[in-house]
Amino acid sequence: MSVLNRANDSKLDFLLEIGNIGTGNALTSLSSFIDRKVDMNPPQLEFVSYDALLKNLGGSENVVSGFLITVSGDIEGVMLFLLQKELASEVCDILLGNSLVDLMNLDEMHTSLIKEIANVMSGSYVSALADMASMNIQNSVPDLCIDMAGAILSVPLIHFENIYGDILLIQNTFTIDTKEYNSSIFFFLKDESVSTLMRQFGVE
Amino acid sequence: MITLGIGEIGASKPPEHLATFALGSCVGVCLYDRATKVAGLAHVMLPKSNPGNLSNKYADVAIIALVKEMEKLGASRLRMEAKIAGGAKMFESVANSSIGNIGDRNVEAVEAILADLHIRIVARDTGLNYGRTVYFYPQDGRLEIKTAKGTSCTI
Numbered sequence: 001m002s003v004l005n006r007a008n009d010s011k012l013d014f015l016l017e018i019g020n021i022g023t024g025n026a027l028t029s030l031s032s033f034i035d036r037k038v039d040m041n042p043p044q045l046e047f048v049s050y051d052a053l054l055k056n057l058g059g060s061e062n063v064v065s066g067f068l069i070t071v072s073g074d075i076e077g078v079m080l081f082l083l084q085k086e087l088a089s090e091v092c093d094i095l096l097g098n099s100l101v102d103l104m105n106l107d108e109m110h111t112s113l114i115k116e117i118a119n120v121m122s123g124s125y126v127s128a129l130a131d132m133a134s135m136n137i138q139n140s141v142p143d144l145c146i147d148m149a150g151a152i153l154s155v156p157l158i159h160f161e162n163i164y165g166d167i168l169l170i171q172n173t174f175t176i177d178t179k180e181y182n183s184s185i186f187f188f189l190k191d192e193s194v195s196t197l198m199r200q201f202g203v204e
Numbered sequence: 205m206i207t208l209g210i211g212e213i214g215a216s217k218p219p220e221h222l223a224t225f226a227l228g229s230c231v232g233v234c235l236y237d238r239a240t241k242v243a244g245l246a247h248v249m250l251p252k253s254n255p256g257n258l259s260n261k262y263a264d265v266a267i268i269a270l271v272k273e274m275e276k277l278g279a280s281r282l283r284m285e286a287k288i289a290g291g292a293k294m295f296e297s298v299a300n301s302s303i304g305n306i307g308d309r310n311v312e313a314v315e316a317i318l319a320d321l322h323i324r325i326v327a328r329d330t331g332l333n334y335g336r337t338v339y340f341y342p343q344d345g346r347l348e349i350k351t352a353k354g355t356s357c358t359i
Contacts, residue, residue, distance in 0.1 A: 051209065060226040061337060063352050068295045104353050143295040148352045150226025151335025154210060155294050158229060158249055158306055 014203045015194075018129060023185060025128035026121035027174055033120050034094045040174040053153065057082065057184070060150030063103050067118040067142035068155065071126060074135040075193035078156050080186040081122055081142065082149075087181045088114050103146050111144070118142040125185070133200045156188045205339075208247050211261030215244040215273040222340045227290035229307035231314050231330070232338045233267055234287040235274060235323065236345035242279035243342035244270045250306070251313030263313040271321065284323045287347045287359055288314055289338050291330040307331065327359040 024040060031038035054060045065088055067081040085103050092098065092110055106114075119142055130137040145152055174181055189197070206214045208224040216222055222245040224232055235244040246266040253262035260266040271281050291311035311330050318325060329336070329349050339348040350356040 061352070145294050145333075146352075147228070147294065148226035148335040148337070150210075151228030151292070151294055151352075154226075154228045154230055154249065155306075157210075 014198060014201065018197070019185070019187065021132060022125035022129050022187070025124040026185070029120045029124040030091075030117065033117065034091055034176070036094065036176050038174055038176050050153075050157070054150055057149040057153070061148045063146065064149045064152065065103060065114060065144065065146045066149075066152035067115075067122065067144055069118075069122045069126070069142050070140040071137060071189075072140075073130075073137045074133075075137055075189060075196055077187060077189035077193055079122060079125070079139070080153070080156050080188070081118055082152075082184040082186075083114060083118065084181060087176075088117070090176060090179065090181070091117055106146070115142060115144050118144070133197060135197075135200060156186065208245055210247050211249050211259060211266075213244065213246040213260050213266050213270045213273060215242060215270065215277055215279075216342055217242055217277055218341075218343045221342060223338065225337045227336045227338065228292055228294045229290070229305075229310060231263070231288055231290040231307075231310045232336070232340075233263075233270070233314055233318075234289075234338070234340045234347050235267075235270060235279075235284045236287070236340075236342070237274065237279035237283045238285070238345060239280070239283050240278045241342050242274050242277045243340055243345065244274040244279075245338070245340050246270045248310060248314060251309045263310060264317055267314065267317045267321070271323075281321060281323070284321075285326045285345075286318050286323050287327045287340075287345075288325060289329045289336050289347065289349050289359075292335065293331070293333050294335070329357065329359055 027038050027040050057064060065083045069079040071077045071079055092113060095113060096109065122139055122142055126137055126139040206216055206220055206222050208214050208222065210230060214222055218241055222243060224245060224247045231248045233246040233248055248263045248266050249261040251263050253265045258265050260269055291307040293305055293307050334351050337350045346358050348356060348358050
C-alpha cells in the first residue's frame with residue numbers, strides 16, 4: 001500500500017502544494033514555448049480509484065498520448081504526463097500551422113513537437129521541485145506512447161504494484177487564449193521519497 | 205458479455221463471452237475446454253505473488269484460480285488449451301529500468317505456470333509495443349484481438 005493512501009491532512013496539503021508548484025512551472029514554460037497566454041485554474045487534488053481514473057480519461061480504450069518520465073537522485077519515482085489530444089492539436093496548430101488529425105498516425109514533425117512539449121513541461125516541473133527542496137533530482141527524457149489509456153496507465157501502476165490503492169491525481173484545467181484544456185500529471189513517488197521530501201520541507 | 209478489469213478472472217459458457225480492455229504489459233490468459241465449451245480469462249498484471257499477497261493480479265495465483273473456476277462449470281484441466289495475448293513493452297525506458305521488461309516477464313511466468321499445469325499454448329499474440337483489447341468466445345474458443353490503430357485479428 002502506498003503512503004498516499006494513508007495520507008493525513010498535512011500530507012495531502014503538502015502533496016497538493018508540490019503538484020501546484022510543479023504544474024504552475026510546467027504551464028509557464030508551455031506558455032513561453034508557444035508564446036501564448038496560459039491561465040491556470042487552482043488544481044484539483046483527488047484520490048481516485050483506478051476505474052474512476054480511467055473513466056476520467058474517457059474510458060480504458062480511449063486513445064491518449066502518454067509520456068513517462070523517470071525521476072531519480074535524492075527521490076525516486078515516475079511521472080506520467082497525459083497530453084489530451086485537443087491540446088496536442090492546438091499546440092501543433094500554433095507552432096506548425098496545421099493541427100494534427102489522428103494521434104495514431106503522427107508524422108515525424110508532429111511527433112517530435114509533442115515530445116518537445118512534454119520535455120519542456122516535465123523538465124520545468126521537476127526542476128521547480130528540485131530548486132524548492134534544494135535537492136538533486138534528475139528527470140529522464142520523456143518516453144512517448146500513444147495508445148489506449150488503460151494500457152498506458154497500467155505501466156506506472158505495475159511499477160508500484162499499487163492497483164488496489166487509490167492514486168493521487170492532480171488535475172489541472174487551464175486556458176490558452178480563451179479555450180479550456182485539461183492536463184493530467186500523475187506523480188508516483190516511492191514511499192520513502194515522500195517521507196524524504198516532507199522531512200526536507202519540515203512537514204511531519 | 206462479462207468484462208474483466210485489471211487483475212480479475214472470469215469463466216463462462218455460451219452464449220456469454222469474456223472481454224478485457226487495454227492490455228498493455230499485462231497478459232490476457234484465455235483457457236478453453238472444447239468438450240464442455242467452458243472458457244476462462246485472466247487479466248494478469250505481474251508475474252509472481254508474494255507470500256503475503258495472494259491476489260489474482262499475479263500470474264501464478266490467477267491461473268490456478270481460473271482453472272478452479274472453470275472446473276466449477278464442468279471443465280476439465282486435462283482438456284484445457286490456452287491462448288495468450290498482451291505482454292507489450294509500452295515504454296522503452298521502463299524496459300531498461302530496475303523492474304526490467306515486465307511484459308516479457310509476465311509472458312514467461314504465464315508460460316511456465318501453464319507448462320506446470322500441462323496446459324498447451326495453441327495460439328499467441330504477445331510482445332511488441334501496443335495495447336490490446338481481447339474478446340474470448342466460449343462458442344468456439346476464438347480469441348479476437350483489437351488495437352488502438354483499429355486493426356483486429358482472430359487467433
